[in-house]
Amino acid sequence: MAEVAAGERKGRKILVAVDEGEESGYALRWCLNNIVNQDSKDALVLLFAKPPRPVYSALDGSGYLFSADILETMERYSNEVADQVMEKAKNSCAGLNDDIKVETKVVNGDPRDVICQVAERLNVDLVVMGSHGYGLIKRAFLGSVSNHCAQNLKCPVLIVKKPKSHD
Amino acid sequence: MAEVAAGERKGRKILVAVDEGEESGYALRWCLNNIVNQDSKDALVLLFAKPPRPVYSALDGSGYLFSADILETMERYSNEVADQVMEKAKNSCAGLNDDIKVETKVVNGDPRDVICQVAERLNVDLVVMGSHGYGLIKRAFLGSVSNHCAQNLKCPVLIVKKPKSHD
Numbered sequence: 001m002a003e004v005a006a007g008e009r010k011g012r013k014i015l016v017a018v019d020e021g022e023e024s025g026y027a028l029r030w031c032l033n034n035i036v037n038q039d040s041k042d043a044l045v046l047l048f049a050k051p052p053r054p055v056y057s058a059l060d061g062s063g064y065l066f067s068a069d070i071l072e073t074m075e076r077y078s079n080e081v082a083d084q085v086m087e088k089a090k091n092s093c094a095g096l097n098d099d100i101k102v103e104t105k106v107v108n109g110d111p112r113d114v115i116c117q118v119a120e121r122l123n124v125d126l127v128v129m130g131s132h133g134y135g136l137i138k139r140a141f142l143g144s145v146s147n148h149c150a151q152n153l154k155c156p157v158l159i160v161k162k163p164k165s166h167d
Numbered sequence: 168m169a170e171v172a173a174g175e176r177k178g179r180k181i182l183v184a185v186d187e188g189e190e191s192g193y194a195l196r197w198c199l200n201n202i203v204n205q206d207s208k209d210a211l212v213l214l215f216a217k218p219p220r221p222v223y224s225a226l227d228g229s230g231y232l233f234s235a236d237i238l239e240t241m242e243r244y245s246n247e248v249a250d251q252v253m254e255k256a257k258n259s260c261a262g263l264n265d266d267i268k269v270e271t272k273v274v275n276g277d278p279r280d281v282i283c284q285v286a287e288r289l290n291v292d293l294v295v296m297g298s299h300g301y302g303l304i305k306r307a308f309l310g311s312v313s314n315h316c317a318q319n320l321k322c323p324v325l326i327v328k329k330p331k332s333h334d
Contacts (some may be wrong), residue, residue, distance in 0.1 A: 012201065030323060034179065034293070035202065126201070131317065150298070150317060150326050156197060160323040 009143050011041040012125040017115050017145075018089045020081055023130030027160035028092050035158070036100065043101040045122060047087045047116035049083050049105055057108040082106045112148040119153055127153055131161045179292040184282050184312075185256045187248055190297030194327035195259050198295040202325070203267065210268040212289060213256045215249050215283035217273055225328050249273045257284040280314040286320055298328045333334055 018024045018033055020102045028046070036042050086104045107114045119127050132144045146159045183198055185191045195213070203209050253271045274281045286294050290319045299311050314327045 029322075037204075056248075101297045144318075146317065149313060149314065151311075154330065156194075156201075156327040156329060158323060158326060159317050161321060163321065 008074075011043070011069065012128045013043045013045065013122060014128060015045045015047055015115070015119050015122065015124040016089070017111065017127065017129040017149075018046050018085050019083050019111065019130070020025055021130060021132075021152055021164040023132065024163040025088060025092065025162070026165070027128055027130045027158075027161065030160045031158065032092065032096070032141065035126070036096070037127070038087055038097050039099050044095075044096075044103065046104045047115065047118055048104075048106045049084050049111035050082055050108045052109055052111065053112070111145045115145070115156070116152050118153060119149075124155055126156050126158060128158045131159050135150065176312055178210070179291045180210045180212065180289060182212045182214055182286050182289065182291040183256070184278065184281070184294065184296040184316075186278065186297070187230065187252055188297060188299075189251075190299065190327070190329040191254060192259065194295055194297045194325075198325065199259060199263070199328045202293070202295070204265070205264050205267070211260065211263075211270065212270065212285070213253065213271045214258075214282065214285055215256075215273045216269050216278035217245055217249055217275045218278070219276055238327040242321050261264050263333060267278050267287055278312045282312070282316050283319050286316075286322060291322055293323050293325060295325045295327065 014031065014035065016024075016028050018028060026113060036044065084104065090102065090104065093100075096102065105118065107118060109117075115127065116131065129146050129149065131146050146157070150157045150159065181202065183191075183195050183200065203211065205292065236257060252314050253273065257269065257271065260267075263269065272285065274285060276284075282294065282296065294316060295318065298313050311322070317324045
């Protein structure tokens with residue numbers, strides 16, 4: 001080609017936002033099948049944003065006092081979810097060539113901030129994500145995660161929706 | 168890979184929305200360099216949405232009457248823009264293998280509707296576009312084209328921003 005855009009075919013760093021939803025799993029697989037080049041030195045970063053918890057306050061929003069036990073249980077549950085999400089994501093990547101580096105990251109925080117911050121810090125070439133990541137009501141107030149990221153990220157963003165027929 | 172998502176690496180239909188802005192040109196080149204597989208039977212559809220004009224009314228929004236001459240000049244100008252956009256887009260694709268089919272489409276209408284309708288009708292596997300496509304003020308009222316498409320399209324959407332350093 002006469003004109004060459006930034007981002008050579010080889011050695012791109014691709015961030016894939018994963019969460020416990022099925023859509024992000026579909027987005028990851030779509031990316032592996034359509035974007036990642038098996039003959040390349042692409043690097044994948046699988047990122048899970050662990051939603052923030054009231055760690056420093058023992059009071060939840062409704063005024064109930066959480067015991068240390070409950071907080072610990074919540075923390076353990078949250079870690080288990082993160083482990084499961086990452087395990088599943090890594091399984092999807094099992095068939096990749098050894099040349100393709102797969103890294104996992106779990107970062108505490110709102111997915112909208114976490115995805116943008118990590119993408120910026122790692123200077124990735126592409127962010128891949130499902131089209132949502134919040135429940136219906138929360139999304140109505142906050143806007144979708146993908147919407148926020150598409151507006152704020154400087155790099156290209158691939159938003160993948162899970163087709164209805166795959167439910 | 169154990170799990171296979173829809174959309175095999177070969178023979179995908181990719182719609183690229185092009186317009187007179189530099190960002191869509193960058194988005195097309197990014198797609199050619201990062202998504203289109205030279206060894207594949209990928210097919211590209213280059214789509215230009217020709218903004219609607221007051222064809223059936225000789226009155227513009229401010230109440231001025233346009234003469235037939237002016238309308239004809241506007242129509243000619245609009246066609247010239249479409250031709251130029253398509254010429255430039257086709258030039259970017261010049262280095263592609265002959266196996267990769269490149270089709271061009273000029274469709275009258277609001278880009279937000281045109282992109283979604285054509286993507287649906289052609290059942291494309293991916294839509295590639297720049298992050299905007301309207302001016303600042305119009306975007307503030309209508310939201311960005313990419314935003315609308317990301318929310319309404321059923322297929323994956325790749326939104327590419329032109330890096331500041333490339334200006």
